[in-house]
Amino acid sequence: MATxxxxxxxxxxxxxxxxxxxxxxxxxxxxxxxxxxxSGTLTSTKGEFVKSLEVRFAASLxxxxxxxxxxxxxxxxxxLAAIDPEPGDEVVTTSITDMGALTPIxxxxxxxxxxxxxxxxxxxxxxxxEKVLSxxxxxxxxxxLFGNPCRMEPIMELARSRNIPVxxxxxxxxxxxxxxxxxxxxxxxxCFSLQQGKHITTGEGGLCVTANADLGRRMYLFINKAWGYxxxxxxxxxxxxxxxxxxxxxxxxxxxxxxxxxxxERRTRLAxxxxxxxQGLPGVRPPAVDDGFKHTYWKYCLQVDGSKLEGGLDALAGxxxxxxxxxxxxxxxxxxxxxxxxxxxxTFGNSRFPFTxxxxxxxxxxxxxxxxxxxxxxxxxxxxxxxKYTELHIQQVVEVIRTAVDQIVKG
Ligand SMILES: *Cc1c(COP(=O)(O)O)cnc(C)c1O
Numbered sequence: 376m377a378t379x380x381x382x383x384x385x386x387x388x389x390x391x392x393x394x395x396x397x398x399x400x401x402x403x404x405x406x407x408x409x410x411x412x413x414s415g416t417l418t419s420t421k422g423e424f425v426k427s428l429e430v431r432f433a434a435s436l437x438x439x440x441x442x443x444x445x446x447x448x449x450x451x452x453x454x455l456a457a458i459d460p461e462p463g464d465e466v467v468t469t470s471i472t473d474m475g476a477l478t479p480i481x482x483x484x485x486x487x488x489x490x491x492x493x494x495x496x497x498x499x500x501x502x503x504x505e506k507v508l509s510x511x512x513x514x515x516x517x518x519x520l521f522g523n524p525c526r527m528e529p530i531m532e533l534a535r536s537r538n539i540p541v542x543x544x545x546x547x548x549x550x551x552x553x554x555x556x557x558x559x560x561x562x563x564x565x566c567f568s569l570q571q572g573k574h575i576t577t578g579e580g581g582l583c584v585t586a587n588a589d590l591g592r593r594m595y596l597f598i599n600k601a602w603g604y605x606x607x608x609x610x611x612x613x614x615x616x617x618x619x620x621x622x623x624x625x626x627x628x629x630x631x632x633x634x635x636x637x638x639x640e641r642r643t644r645l646a647x648x649x650x651x652x653x654q655g656l657p658g659v660r661p662p663a664v665d666d667g668f669k670h671t672y673w674k675y676c677l678q679v680d681g682s683k684l685e686g687g688l689d690a691l692a693g694x695x696x697x698x699x700x701x702x703x704x705x706x707x708x709x710x711x712x713x714x715x716x717x718x719x720x721x722t723f724g725n726s727r728f729p730f731t732x733x734x735x736x737x738x739x740x741x742x743x744x745x746x747x748x749x750x751x752x753x754x755x756x757x758x759x760x761x762x763k764y765t766e767l768h769i770q771q772v773v774e775v776i777r778t779a780v781d782q783i784v785k786g
Contacts, residue, residue, distance in 0.1 A: 387699035387771050390763035392572045397761040399634060400576075400627070407626035417622045419443065420604065424625035431632055432582055436557050436565070440591030441584045443620035443628070444598055447546045447568025450581030452479035453618060454542045454564040455514060457585075457593035460485040463732030464513035469499045470710040470748040472518040475568070476544050477711055481722060484729040485513065488737045489712050494750035495663045495678065497521065501529035503747065508537060509734065515541045519548035519558050521757070522574075522642075522671040523664060527553055527561035534562075540590075542566060547673035549574035550639030554667040559584055564594070569624075574638055574673060575631035577624045638762040639671050645769050646672040646760065652773035657784050658683030659691075659756075659776070676706075677756040677776075685783040692756055694779035700772055703757040710748045712740040 390397035411417065411424055419425035425443050433441035444450045460466065462484035468477060470489040480487045490503040497520045504515060515534055517525045527543075534541045541562030545551070549567060551558045559565025564587075567573075569580030585591045596603070601615035620628070650661040660678040664670045681687030692704040715721065717740075720730040730738060742749065758772070 385698070387768075387775065389699060389701075389759065389768055389772070390761055392576075392759065392761040397763045398571075398576060399638070399762050400631075403630035403633065404627045407630050408623060411622045411626040414622075419619050419622055419625060420599075422622035422625065424622050424629050425620050428620075428625050428629045428632060429582075431629070432567075433584055435632070435635070436560055436584055438560055438565075438584045438586045440586070440588065440594070441582055442591070442594050442598055443625060444581040444583065444618040445620055445624075446475070446579050446618075447473075447566060447570055447573075447581040448475035448479060449598070449616075449618040450566040450568065450583040451476055451516070451542065451544060452482060452616075453594050453597045454566050454583050455479050455483050455485070455516070456597045456615065457564065457590045458514050458540050458542070459483075459593070460513035462729055463511070465509060465511045465734075465737055467504055467507055467512055467515045469516075469518050469520075470712060470745055471497055471520060471707060471751060472544065472711060473546065473707075474711065474714065474716075475546070476516060476518055478716070480516070481716075481729065486511075486729060486733045486737050487712075487717070488512070489710070489740070489745070491745045491747040492520075492751055494747040494754075496523055496525075496665075497676070497751045497755065498523065498525040499530075500526055501533045504530060505533055507737075508539070509737065511734070511737075512537070512539055515539055515562075516544060517541065517562070518544040518546075519551055521662070521676055522548045522551050522673040523662060524548065524551045524553050524558050524668050524670070526665065527558070531561055540564070546570075546573060548671060549635060550669070550671045552669035560586070563587055564590060569628055569631070574642070574671065575628070575635050577627045577631065580620055580624050580628055634762075641762050641764075642672045642760055643669070645764050645766070646670070646675050648766060648769045649675055649773060652769065653677075653776060656777060656780050658780060672760055675758040675760045677758065678754050679704075679756050680754065683785055684780065685785055688754065688756060690783050691779055694782065695756075695758075695775060698775045698779075700775055701759060704755070705752045706755050706757050708752070710740075710745060710752065
């Protein structure tokens, strides 16, 4: 009896991806870091760590070109700058993503145009993208949200039929696959983030990959102030930034990369255990994964039917938090287009540029155009997961969820 009570009130202490409890950073990173410091060469233009990271990451995806950058945002900016839209051109993106996937579009003077998402997978689809394409669409940028791949085959078919390049935002989807093929290799460019909370981390950092040599060349240049290193007559060829990763970051990234497959395997195995443990629970549905798809669980999301629970999604989230499961109901809370920067078009001074060039329909954020987005955000409960979780942690979290649902389930 006493143990029963203890079991149902105990507060869990779970590994956090914000510190060493949930991040596997150790001797391998330290050794590389020491070597970088001893070498005295901390810029990637002269050092070896970033170069070897790029070569190895490209090889891991089976693509010829990879460039490291200072963040995932920088990687996405680099990708779009390589495609080089005209001011006022449109880039189709998703209403549920990180702001780091959206601000680069505006900085490149293009208009983000939001496709709705599937309310079950939370991802954009060929159908939702097609609805917002126009003659001004210059690129499509998809996010594989939470590590679950977008349905890339129909998306690529649509994009190829219109001759529109596709950027895959894989910041949350390291190792994710469709029928054995890794995300990041379906589109023209794939982008990844090494930010503190991602599958592998250097605190901040990014990677972008492509099989297209021309895009690769432009990506390399954009990261390097468009300076033609090694050319017979180098110059600053076009407008570009310094988005280089430094060697200290490259040293840590090189060590993290050797652990990536293991981390992906652990996350996937643990998430599958969680799904098995939650089978048959009323009002909550485990992540929906298509046949042949490999979801790599940056986060583990439950789809909650609030109408089945007393107090709905918030009541469930509150009970989980009380027990130490720091979940996030509604993920980013509101569709990306409701954020202040987009709502008010606060950009450069008071110019509103580039939105001054937008077709009215491209920036029509009426609620009825986004049924999937609102349904997704109203029902999603994001649970944390990282490489330091054990099977016991998963059993405990399952128990906490089962107990909470039992306590508030209706009828
Ligand atoms: C983290 C993230 C980014 C941005 O990466 P940073 O490294 O934080 O700049 C972009 N898109 C998605 C989907 C992300 O999760």
